[in-house]
Amino acid sequence: MTADLHVVGRSVPRSDGVGHVTGRTLFTTDRSFPGMLHLKVVRSPVHHALVRGIDLSEAERVPGFVRALTHVDVPHNVYTILGLIGVEPEEEFVLAEDRVRYKGEPIVAIVAETEAAALEAVACVRLDLEELPAVFDVEEALRPGAPIVTHWGNNTFMYEGHPCRRVRFGDVEAAFARADHIVEGVYNTKPIEHAPTETTACIAVPEANGRYAVYTNTQALYFSLDNTAIILQVPGSRLHFIGGTVGGAFGGKVDVIVEPLATLAAMKTGRPVKYAFARWEEMQVSSTRSAWRIYVKDGVMRDGRIVARKVTSYADSGAYSRQTPYALTKHAANAAGPYAIPNVSIDAYCVYTNHVPSSAMRGFGITMASFAIEVQMDRIAEAVGLDPWSVRFLNAYRNGDMKPHRKRAEDATLIETMQAAAAFVGHELTPEQAAMTSDPRREGGE
Amino acid sequence: MAKLRGTGIAAVNYPTGMNLGGDPSQALIHATTSGSFVVTLSATDLGQGLRTVIAQIAAETLGVGVDDVFIDTADTDTGPHDMGTFASRATHRVGNAVIAAAKEAREALLEVAAEELEASRDDLETDGLGNIRVRGAPGRSVKVTDIASLAQFTYGRTISGRGAWMKPRSAVDPETGAMDPDSTEAHACTVAEVEVDTETGVVTVISIKSAYEVGRQVNPALVHGQIVGGAWMGMSHALYETTTPYYPDPGHRPKDFSEYLMPGAHETPEIDCVVLEYPSSNGPYGVKGIGEMTANSPIPAIVNAIYHATGVRIDELPVTPELVLRGLEAKERHASGGVTPSTAGD
Amino acid sequence: MVSSIVSFQVGDREVEVLVAPMTTLQTVLRYQLGYTAVKEGCRQGGCGSCAVLVDGEPVLSCLLPVEDVAGRRVTTLEALAEPDALHPIQQAFIDHLAFQCGYCTPGMVMVSKALLDRDPDPSRAEILDALAGNVCRCTGYAPIAEAVADAARVLASRGAQSR
Numbered sequence: 001m002t003a004d005l006h007v008v009g010r011s012v013p014r015s016d017g018v019g020h021v022t023g024r025t026l027f028t029t030d031r032s033f034p035g036m037l038h039l040k041v042v043r044s045p046v047h048h049a050l051v052r053g054i055d056l057s058e059a060e061r062v063p064g065f066v067r068a069l070t071h072v073d074v075p076h077n078v079y080t081i082l083g084l085i086g087v088e089p090e091e092e093f094v095l096a097e098d099r100v101r102y103k104g105e106p107i108v109a110i111v112a113e114t115e116a117a118a119l120e121a122v123a124c125v126r127l128d129l130e131e132l133p134a135v136f137d138v139e140e141a142l143r144p145g146a147p148i149v150t151h152w153g154n155n156t157f158m159y160e161g162h163p164c165r166r167v168r169f170g171d172v173e174a175a176f177a178r179a180d181h182i183v184e185g186v187y188n189t190k191p192i193e194h195a196p197t198e199t200t201a202c203i204a205v206p207e208a209n210g211r212y213a214v215y216t217n218t219q220a221l222y223f224s225l226d227n228t229a230i231i232l233q234v235p236g237s238r239l240h241f242i243g244g245t246v247g248g249a250f251g252g253k254v255d256v257i258v259e260p261l262a263t264l265a266a267m268k269t270g271r272p273v274k275y276a277f278a279r280w281e282e283m284q285v286s287s288t289r290s291a292w293r294i295y296v297k298d299g300v301m302r303d304g305r306i307v308a309r310k311v312t313s314y315a316d317s318g319a320y321s322r323q324t325p326y327a328l329t330k331h332a333a334n335a336a337g338p339y340a341i342p343n344v345s346i347d348a349y350c351v352y353t354n355h356v357p358s359s360a361m362r363g364f365g366i367t368m369a370s371f372a373i374e375v376q377m378d379r380i381a382e383a384v385g386l387d388p389w390s391v392r393f394l395n396a397y398r399n400g401d402m403k404p405h406r407k408r409a410e411d412a413t414l415i416e417t418m419q420a421a422a423a424f425v426g427h428e429l430t431p432e433q434a435a436m437t438s439d440p441r442r443e444g445g446e
Numbered sequence: 447m448a449k450l451r452g453t454g455i456a457a458v459n460y461p462t463g464m465n466l467g468g469d470p471s472q473a474l475i476h477a478t479t480s481g482s483f484v485v486t487l488s489a490t491d492l493g494q495g496l497r498t499v500i501a502q503i504a505a506e507t508l509g510v511g512v513d514d515v516f517i518d519t520a521d522t523d524t525g526p527h528d529m530g531t532f533a534s535r536a537t538h539r540v541g542n543a544v545i546a547a548a549k550e551a552r553e554a555l556l557e558v559a560a561e562e563l564e565a566s567r568d569d570l571e572t573d574g575l576g577n578i579r580v581r582g583a584p585g586r587s588v589k590v591t592d593i594a595s596l597a598q599f600t601y602g603r604t605i606s607g608r609g610a611w612m613k614p615r616s617a618v619d620p621e622t623g624a625m626d627p628d629s630t631e632a633h634a635c636t637v638a639e640v641e642v643d644t645e646t647g648v649v650t651v652i653s654i655k656s657a658y659e660v661g662r663q664v665n666p667a668l669v670h671g672q673i674v675g676g677a678w679m680g681m682s683h684a685l686y687e688t689t690t691p692y693y694p695d696p697g698h699r700p701k702d703f704s705e706y707l708m709p710g711a712h713e714t715p716e717i718d719c720v721v722l723e724y725p726s727s728n729g730p731y732g733v734k735g736i737g738e739m740t741a742n743s744p745i746p747a748i749v750n751a752i753y754h755a756t757g758v759r760i761d762e763l764p765v766t767p768e769l770v771l772r773g774l775e776a777k778e779r780h781a782s783g784g785v786t787p788s789t790a791g792d
Numbered sequence: 793m794v795s796s797i798v799s800f801q802v803g804d805r806e807v808e809v810l811v812a813p814m815t816t817l818q819t820v821l822r823y824q825l826g827y828t829a830v831k832e833g834c835r836q837g838g839c840g841s842c843a844v845l846v847d848g849e850p851v852l853s854c855l856l857p858v859e860d861v862a863g864r865r866v867t868t869l870e871a872l873a874e875p876d877a878l879h880p881i882q883q884a885f886i887d888h889l890a891f892q893c894g895y896c897t898p899g900m901v902m903v904s905k906a907l908l909d910r911d912p913d914p915s916r917a918e919i920l921d922a923l924a925g926n927v928c929r930c931t932g933y934a935p936i937a938e939a940v941a942d943a944a945r946v947l948a949s950r951g952a953q954s955r
Contacts, residue, residue: 006574008506008731011667013886014492015498015517020894021882021901022827023869047696085467085615086485137694157634160620167623190688193706197833197841197895197929220530221488221520242490242519246531247831249492250679254532263740279834280701288689318692327619329466333627338459346623355696356689356808360532362679363736366460366743371763374456374746378753388750389814392457406624411631411734413659418457420657421635422935425453430697493893493930641914671889678932703838703927711923711933 012151016245027247028201028217033272036203037066040118042108043285044100047136047354048147051098053119053128056107064117066269068351071095074264075233081322084226091150092320092357094231094260100129101149101319102356104285111265111273116149123181126404134354138254138293138314141353149319149352151299157317157325157350163331165325167444170343172299175308179299183383186295187372191288191316194361198247199288200277204266213240219253227256228263239263251360255287255322256286262332287359290315290324292337294372300345303409304394305385308343311335313369318357323364325350333367333405337373338414339395344404392418400440412438447645449764450754451652456746457635460739461628463531463613470612471539472526473547474607475604477555479598481576483508486518486549489540494672494737499664502542503730507548508555509572510590528608534735537664538629539611541730545610554605557596561621616729616751631728632734633659636677638747642755644774645769649752651681653716654744661726661734669721669736676740677717682708683741684748685765793907800861802827803871805881812933816948818842818853821868829898832928840926843899844868852925853899869898872905880946881905892930899926903939912948916941 019025056068071077074094080087096107110119133147141155148157151436156163176182202216218224221241229236246253262275277286292315299308312400313331317324332348363370379392396414403409415436422429463469474486485504496516505512516710528540552572559578560567569581572590579587597603598758616626639652654677663669686707691698700706725732751790753759758773793813802825815881818835821844822825822885833839835854842853847868853866858863872934881904884890891897907914907922908939914922920933928936 005506006509006729007502007512008662009666010502012498012502012512012888014495014668014891015501016894017886017891018878018882019879020891021885022873023898025894026828027895029832030822082467086693087467091525140694145601156681159618162620165618166621166622168621169623178794185761187761190693191690192683192687193689193700193925194928195687195703195708196707197839197893197927198831199833207783213554218530219490219492219532220528221490221522222527237523241522242520244488244490244892246490248893249490249531249850250929251532253492254530271633279703279836279838283689283701283706285698291690291693299607325467326464330464330627332623333625334459334461338457338631338633353694354693357613361744362676363460364464364533364738366458366739367683367742370456370458370742371745372832373748374458374743375749375759375761377456378454378750379759387580388455392455396457397459401747404623405627407626409631411661411724412459413631413633413727414457414459414635415634416658416722416724417659418635420659420720420722421455421457421637421655424657424718425637425655427637443532493891493895495892667889668854671892672934674931675892675930676935679929702834702836704836708927708929710918711926711937713935714933717932717934 009270014388020196026243027198028203028215029276031203033203036117036272036274037111037113037269038115039109039111039262040122040272041106042104042110042122044105044107046129046131046443047103048132048134049100049129050132051096051100051107052130056124059121059124062121064113065121066111066113068335069095069264073098074231076231079231081227082326084223087325089152102354104356108260109261109265110270135351138316138353140350141351149354156354157321162265165349167326167332167344167346167404168397172308172310172343175343176299179307180302181300181383183298183300183380184296184380184428185376187375189292189368189371191291191359193283193288194250194252195246196250199277199279199282200253200258202262202273203272204262205272206270207264211238211240211247212266214259214263214274216241216243216259217246217253218243219246219249223254224256224259224394228260230259232264241327251364253285254360258330269292284355287322287357289361290358292368294368296376297371298376298380300384301379302384304380304386306339306341306380306395309336309341313348314351316353316355316358318355320357321350322357324358327357327365331369334366335369338397339412340397340401387439389399389422389427392403398438398441414438433438450642450644450755451639453637453752454747454754455635456743456750456751458741458743459631459633461631462534462735463538463629464535464612464627464679465616466618468530468612468615468626468650469539470527470610473540473543473609474526475547475551475607477551477594479595482516484516484518485600486525486541487528488520488522489528489536490520490531492531495665495668496531499537499668500540500544502664504544504548507545508552509574510539510742511576514576529600534737537733538729538735541733542611543609545609545730546611550607551605555593558601558603558605560591561592561601562588562596582589601652628659629728630734632661634739634743636743636747638744638751640748640751642752642753642770647770649685649765649770651715651748654681656719656743658719659724660677660736662723662732663721663728664733670719672736673719674717676716677744679721680741680744681748684745684763688764738744741766755766783786798862799860800863801865803867809858814857816854816859817856817858820858821853827868827870829922831895831898833895835922838904840952841896841899845902845906848909850903869901872901884939884943884946888935888942890936894939896926896928900936906941908947909942913944
C-alpha cells in the first residue's frame with residue numbers, strides 16, 4: 001500500500017517552518033489593537049475561605065483604571081467546561097461568589113488602560129476573607145469530617161450514582177483466593193505543570209457588526225466559543241473565535257479560563273481587551289496534571305500469569321473538576337494495562353481538594369496508570385523469578401482478547417513492539433517470545 | 447559511594463481519540479482559480495505539525511502535490527466545527543474528515559476535466575504531480591491548474607468538497623464500566639539506561655531507546671520529533687517536575703522556570719527509536735496517532751532502571767535525589783535487619 | 793519619575809522611543825516598535841524566548857532596561873534572514889525539525905547566532921552551554937543542538953568558499 005502513496009509517508013518539511021524560524025508566525029499576544037485594554041485578576045491569597053467583602057474604592061482611584069468585574073457581572077457565573085457534553089453539575093465559578101476554594105481562585109477582574117495600571121489596581125483591591133479549614137490529600141478528603149470542597153456535600157465526583165468510575169470484569173476476589181502470589185504496590189505522583197513556553201492568552205475585540213472576535217491560543221476553538229457563549233448568555237453566533245497557532249499546550253489550553261472574562265470585559269467597555277497569564281499564573285493558577293495515588297493488587301500464578309488485578313485510583317482534581325472526571329473514565333478503561341487479565345476490578349475516584357484544579361494533560365488518565373502498571377510488572381517479575389521482558393510477553397494482550405471494559409482488542413501490537421524494542425537494544429528473546437504474534441488466540445487456548 | 451548503572455523497560459498501549467461525548471470533526475476544501483486547494487478547518491496546530499500532515503493527507507486524496515494545498519485554520523467564521531486538538535485525535539479525526547472532503551472535491555475536479563478532455567470520468571486519473579490524464583492514452587492530459595480556472599470561467603462550476611467524521615457517542619455502563627472510549631491503540635516499548643550517583647542521589651539518564659507502533663506514519667520526521675520530545679518530557683516527569691514539591695502540603699510552589707525544574711539542553715540523553723507501521727482500520731491511511739503517548743513509557747522505564755541499578759524500588763514521582771538517598775538508606779538498614787526498602791507495602 | 797527619550801539601533805534602523813524608567817527592551821521592541829519575533833515566555837529571565845543581540849552579545853531583553861541600549865545596536869530575529877533567503881541557522885532549524893510549536897525558536901536562533909559569531913566551530917558541549925538558558929518544552933533539545941552544529945558546518949564551508 002505504501003508504494004501507492006505519493007505524499008503520505010514522506011517527511012515533507014513543516015509548512016509553518018519558515019514562519020517559525022523567521023519569527024513571522026503570529027502568536028496570540030503578538031497582536032495588538034488600537035485602544036486595547038488589559039485585564040488582570042485579583043486572586044484568592046488563601047486555600048479556602050469565605051468571601052466577606054470586596055473593597056474596590058482604592059483600586060478605582062488608580063490612574064488608568066477602567067472598570068472592575070465581579071461575579072454579579074457574569075451572566076451565567078457557575079459552569080462546568082464539560083457541560084457541553086452533558087457532564088454535570090455546574091460547579092466552577094468564573095469569579096468567586098461567597099467562597100474561594102483554592103489559592104489563586106479569581107475573585108475580581110480589573111480592566112485598565114495599561115498592564116501596569118491593571119496590576120496596580122489589582123494590588124489595591126482589599127478582600128475581607130474568613131479562612132476555612134482546607135483539605136489537601138485525596139484520601140483525607142474522603143474521610144468523615146473532612147472539609148467539604150464542593151457545594152453538594154461530599155468530595156467526589158459522582159458517576160451515575162457511584163463515587164467512582166467502576167470497571168468490573170470477572171471475579172477478582174475468587175482469583176486472588178487461588179493465586180499463588182499476591183503482589184501489591186502503591187504509586188504516588190505529584191502534580192505537574194504543562195509549562196507551555198507561550199502562556200494562556202486571548203484578546204477579545206468588538207467588531208463593527210456587534211459581534212466579538214476573540215483571538216486565542218486555545219487548543220479547542222469551539223469548546224472555548226461554546227463555553228463562552230454559555231457563560232455570557234449570548235448566542236454563539238455573536239462570537240467569532242480565531243486561533244490555530246499555539247505555543248505549546250500539552251492539554252493545558254483545553255480549559256476555558258481567559259476567553260469568557262476578556263469577552264465580557266470587551267462587551268462592558270466596548271474596547272479590545274487582552275487577558276494573558278503571567279508566567280507565575282501559568283505555573284501556579286492554571287490547571288495541572290493531577291496528583292495520583294494508585295493502589296494495585298495483583299493475583300499471580302507461579303508461572304507469572306496475572307489472573308486478577310484490582311486497581312483503586314485517586315486523582316486529585318483540586319477545587320473544581322474541569323476535565324478530570326473524563327480522565328478518570330479513560331483511566332478506568334485502561335488501568336489494567338496492555339495485558340490479558342481475566343479478572344479485573346477498577347475503582348477510579350475523582351477527588352476534590354483545595355489544591356489548584358487539575359485538568360487534561362498529555363496522556364490524559366493514562367500516563368500515571370502506565371507508570372503504576374509498568375513498575376508493578378517488574379514487581380511481579382521479581383516475585384515469580386522472571387525477567388522483566390518475559391513477564392510482559394507472557395501476559396501481553398492480543399487481538400480478539402476482551403479488555404476489562406468489554407471492548408475487544410483489534411489493533412494490538414504490543415508483542416511486535418516489544419520484539420522490535422528487544423532487537424533495537426540487542427536483548428535476546430527466547431525462541432518462543434521471538435515467534436509470538438498478536439494474532440488472535442486459537443480455540444482452546446495456548 | 448558509587449555510580450551504578452541499570453536498565454529498565456516498560457511496554458504500553460495508548461488509546462487514541464475520545465468519544466464519550468461524541469467526537470466529530472469537519473473539513474471543507476475548495477480549489478482556487480489558480481489551481482491550489484484550500485482546506486478550511488477550525489482545528490488547532492499545537493506544534494505537532496497538524497497543518498503539514500493534513501496537507502499531506504489532502505494532497506494524497508486529491509491527487510495533487512502537497513505544495514498546492516494550503517491549510518486555513520483556525521477561524522470559527524470560516525472553518526467548520528471541530529472538537530479540538532487533544533486526545534491524540536486531530537490527525538485521526540481531522541484526517542478522516544479531510545479525506546471525505548477531498549474525495550468530493552476530486553470528483554468535482556474530474557467531472558470538469560472529463561468535459562474538457564471529452565472523456566469518461568471513469569477513465570481519468572491523477573498523477574500526483576498536478577496532471578489529470580486519460581488512462582491508457584498518453585498525451586491526453588490536462589493540468590489541474592487549468593481545470594481549476596476553466597471550472598470557474600468556462601463551466602461555471604465549483605470544485606469543492608465537504609467532509610465530516612464522527613465516532614458516535616459511547617455511553618459508559620455505570621455498573622460494569624463497559625464502554626468504547628477510543629478508536630484505536632498505538633503501542634510503545636522503551637528501554638532506559640540510567641546512572642545513579644549513590645552519594646548525591648542524582649539520576650542521570652544515559653539513553654532512552656524505544657520501539658513505537660503508531661499505525662501509518664503520515665510524516666516520519668514529525669513522528670520522530672514527537673518521540674524524541676516526548677522521551678525528554680517523560681524523563682522530565684520521572685525525575686524533575688512538580689508544581690507541589692511536598693504534596694499534599696501545598697507550600698513551596700514554583701512560580702517560574704528557575705524554580706520549576708526541568709532538564710535542560712545539557713541533561714538530554716541519547717534518544718533513539720524504531721517505528722513499526724500496522725495501519726489501523728479506521729484512521730486516515732491507517733493512522734493511529736502519536737501526540738500524547740510518547741511521554742508515557744519512558745517514565746516507568748527510568749524508574750525500573752533505577753531499581754535495576756540500585757535495588758531501590760521507587761513508587762513516587764518525581765524521583766528526586768532525596769527520594770533516592772532515602773531509598774538507599776532504607777535498603778542499608780534493611781540489609782542490616784531494619785525495615786523494608788520499598789516506599790510501598792510489598 | 794519622568795519618561796525619557798532613548799535612541800538606539802534595531803538592525804539598520806535608527807529608533808527613538810519615549811519610555812518610562814525601567815521599561816524593558818522587550819516591552820519596547822514588542823509593543824512600541826512591533827518586533828514581535830521577540831517573544832515573552834516569562835518576562836523574568838527564565839526562558840530565553842526574548843533573547844536578542846546587543847552589539848553582538850546575547851541578552852535577555854526582558855531583563856534589560858531600554859536605557860541600557862542607548863546608542864547601541866540591537867539585533868532581533870527579524871534582521872537575520874534576507875527577504876528571499878534564510879540564514880543557515882534558520883535553514884538548519886527547518887532541516888532538523890528543531891522546533892515544534894515555534895515559540896522558543898526566535899530565542900534559540902538568536903543565542904545560536906551569538907555562539908557561532910563568537911566561535912565558528914563549537915563543540916557539542918559549547919553548543920549545549922549556549923542553549924542552556926533557553927527553555928524548549930517540545931523538542932527535547934537534541935534536534936536544536938544538531939541544527940546548530942549543522943549550521944556551523946554550513947557557515948564554515950561558506951567561509952571557505954568566500955576566502
